[in-house]
Amino acid sequence: MSTPATKAPSQGGFRQAQAWLHTWCGLWFSWLLFAVFLTGTLAVFDEPITHWMTPEHHAEEAAAAAKKEKGEPTADRAQRLAWGMAYMARHHPGAPMWELWPSDAQGGGELRVFWFDANREYVGVTLDPVTGKPLNDGAGHAARATQGGHHFVDFHYELHAGTVGLWIIGIATMAMLVALVSGVITHKRIFKDFFTFRPKKGQRSWLDAHNAVAVLTLPFQFMIAYTGLVISGTSFMPAPKVLHYGTGPAAQMRFVSELSGSENPVATGRAMPVPVLEPFAARGQERMGQPVRAVVIDHPGDAGARIGVYGWNGDDDALRRLSAATSGMVQFSAATGEVQRVRLPGAADGGAAMTAQSAMGGLHMVTFGGWPMKWLYFLCGLAGTAMMGSGAVLFIVKRRQKHLGEFGGATARVYRLVEALNVAAIAGLAIACVGYLWANRLVPVGIGHRADRELQVFFALWALALVHAFVRQPARAWREQLGALAALCLLLPVVNFLTTGDHLLAQLLRSDWESLGVELGVMAFGLAALGALRHLLRKGAR
Amino acid sequence: MYTRSSSFSPALRLLSRVAAAVFGGYALASAAAVFLAAVLPSGRAEAALGGMQFSFAVYTVAVIWAFAPVSLPRAWAGLVLPAVVLAGLGLALRGAGGGA
Numbered sequence: 001m002s003t004p005a006t007k008a009p010s011q012g013g014f015r016q017a018q019a020w021l022h023t024w025c026g027l028w029f030s031w032l033l034f035a036v037f038l039t040g041t042l043a044v045f046d047e048p049i050t051h052w053m054t055p056e057h058h059a060e061e062a063a064a065a066a067k068k069e070k071g072e073p074t075a076d077r078a079q080r081l082a083w084g085m086a087y088m089a090r091h092h093p094g095a096p097m098w099e100l101w102p103s104d105a106q107g108g109g110e111l112r113v114f115w116f117d118a119n120r121e122y123v124g125v126t127l128d129p130v131t132g133k134p135l136n137d138g139a140g141h142a143a144r145a146t147q148g149g150h151h152f153v154d155f156h157y158e159l160h161a162g163t164v165g166l167w168i169i170g171i172a173t174m175a176m177l178v179a180l181v182s183g184v185i186t187h188k189r190i191f192k193d194f195f196t197f198r199p200k201k202g203q204r205s206w207l208d209a210h211n212a213v214a215v216l217t218l219p220f221q222f223m224i225a226y227t228g229l230v231i232s233g234t235s236f237m238p239a240p241k242v243l244h245y246g247t248g249p250a251a252q253m254r255f256v257s258e259l260s261g262s263e264n265p266v267a268t269g270r271a272m273p274v275p276v277l278e279p280f281a282a283r284g285q286e287r288m289g290q291p292v293r294a295v296v297i298d299h300p301g302d303a304g305a306r307i308g309v310y311g312w313n314g315d316d317d318a319l320r321r322l323s324a325a326t327s328g329m330v331q332f333s334a335a336t337g338e339v340q341r342v343r344l345p346g347a348a349d350g351g352a353a354m355t356a357q358s359a360m361g362g363l364h365m366v367t368f369g370g371w372p373m374k375w376l377y378f379l380c381g382l383a384g385t386a387m388m389g390s391g392a393v394l395f396i397v398k399r400r401q402k403h404l405g406e407f408g409g410a411t412a413r414v415y416r417l418v419e420a421l422n423v424a425a426i427a428g429l430a431i432a433c434v435g436y437l438w439a440n441r442l443v444p445v446g447i448g449h450r451a452d453r454e455l456q457v458f459f460a461l462w463a464l465a466l467v468h469a470f471v472r473q474p475a476r477a478w479r480e481q482l483g484a485l486a487a488l489c490l491l492l493p494v495v496n497f498l499t500t501g502d503h504l505l506a507q508l509l510r511s512d513w514e515s516l517g518v519e520l521g522v523m524a525f526g527l528a529a530l531g532a533l534r535h536l537l538r539k540g541a542r
Numbered sequence: 543m544y545t546r547s548s549s550f551s552p553a554l555r556l557l558s559r560v561a562a563a564v565f566g567g568y569a570l571a572s573a574a575a576v577f578l579a580a581v582l583p584s585g586r587a588e589a590a591l592g593g594m595q596f597s598f599a600v601y602t603v604a605v606i607w608a609f610a611p612v613s614l615p616r617a618w619a620g621l622v623l624p625a626v627v628l629a630g631l632g633l634a635l636r637g638a639g640g641g642a
Binding site: 013014016017018020021174177178181182185226229230233234236237239240241243244245255258259350351352353354356357360 | 593611
């Protein structure tokens with residue numbers, strides 16, 4: 001490795017140096033970032049995707065809606081809280097925290113209880129609001145085990161690999177910030193070029209496309225990368241925290257409790273039964289002026305127990321507020337009934353930095369603005385995906401015309417590597433994503449570790465696409481993988497019909513917009529793949 | 543602009559520049575966060591959080607600097623010196639400023 005690839009940064013002016021940085025930093029991270037962007041974009045609609053992936057719940061949901069319409073009587077809040085407490089006392093008496101969600105904002109709906117299990121995983125169960133019996137621990141009509149749309153959420157920020165994955169994504173995101181800034185510096189005619197698109201001009205068209213999507217959505221791309229880093233920022237940049245608090249779990253707990261402005265309650269070791277919860281719920285509701293969403297008991301069964309009552313934010317609050325997570329909250333001492341702390345709806349925990357942290361979280365995860373904002377994020381996310389993909393393709397299209405010899409004798413082999421990685425990272429990943437939906441319908445429902453099997457299909461398809469991209473010539477690999485992608489996307493409704501009997505018309509008739517949206521969206525991706533394939537075939541014929 | 547007299551190969555010089563960007567940049571970003579955590583006028587947890595939030599902007603600019611057409615020693619010095627100064631100030635002011 002000598003010659004231009006290694007010499008460039010110190011030659012010529014600032015702009016050339018930044019062009020070098022943009023090209024190489026962009027190239028080496030473009031494949032991973034493409035995956036992060038495509039799955040992150042799909043993660044915007046994780047709930048509809050989960051809905052589509054758990055068809056067993058559709059009947060349940062319809063029955064619940066019918067029940068609600070008929071106005072079938074369910075228990076009142078006092079009874080619901082008593083049932084939730086009885087369930088926890090019987091099944092999880094040792095849990096350090098009980099969280100009861102008695103009802104929806106109108107006092108109806110399901111009753112849910114949550115706790116941390118032995119592996120410190122947050123788990124919960126739903127209780128019948130008519131009988132107080134657990135709803136989903138009976139066998140029988142078990143829904144298929146699946147991670148649903150959450151797979152895309154998890155993959156896009158930690159690759160299903162925990163801390164290691166989180167750091168890999170963090171490094172890639174820093175590289176993206178650098179590539180964005182160096183790209184802007186490189187691009188001298190940034191606004192003039194924005195109005196330029198020269199189609200069917202090969203390299204020029206790819207450059208124009210790359211510039212157009214990047215410039216048009218530049219603020220979004222900066223925002224999504226920066227907020228993504230800051231959400232996990234204390235992991236990536238622990239120095240200030242370590243300076244003030246030291247290391248270890250105890251230090252982390254002190255940091256978090258100081259941030260939220262509340263001390264963690266301390267267990268006294270003296271036993272005291274949990275008091276009847278309804279009076280606390282009623283007083284909490286009065287103090288904060290919101291209907292009760294959750295009642296949280298820290299150290300249940302201890303004399304030091306604390307009872308927190310949380311409120312429901314109205315829908316319009318969630319639409320208007322960036323840091324929508326803060327509803328009203330009132331904390332009581334369980335022993336004396338005395339109010340320890342009141343947070344009014346919309347008031348932030350802590351000061352400016354904490355508010356900024358919460359707002360950046362809301363900005364990244366689009367918890368505000370409702371469906372129109374989700375669609376805007378989806379489109380901007382697709383533009384970001386296109387920016388990564390077109391950049392990677394542009395790199396090699398430029399070099400197909402004129403060999404730049406950056407890696408001396410190894411240049412041809414490096415170009416071949418880039419070609420193959422382009423195919424597998426772009427078409428191959430898209431195949432893996434839609435293949436994951438196919439797996440959801442084709443993996444048998446009763447099989448053990450079923451959710452893991454779906455993920456294995458995702459990764460196996462991606463690996464297969466990588467092997468295929470190395471075995472076949474680049475032009476063929478593109479055509480074959482785009483063809484496979486188009487077929488998988490366009491045939492998804494067929495597989496769904498053959499396995500569950502559901503279809504687009506039925507979804508339309510029962511106003512199941514989530515299922516309909518998922519299938520039409522996947523078909524739109526299929527048509528795009530078909531269009532790209534047609535373009536390649538025409539070009540090949542010329 | 544950069545020292546032609548250097549006896550190292552271009553590949554090694556590039557490696558040094560990448561190391562300056564990655565590790566020098568991280569050191570500078572950490573130091574800036576530590577400095578802000580000490581001087582921001584709020585509780586110490588808030589100040590530590592604020593320092594972290596700002597640090598990624600510092601990191602980005604640091605990497606851009608590392609690939610500016612300046613000599614390698616200057617690129618390194620431009621990252622390490624401010625890092626040492628900011629970290630030193632942050633440590634010295636820890637008790638006084640942010641320790642609310």
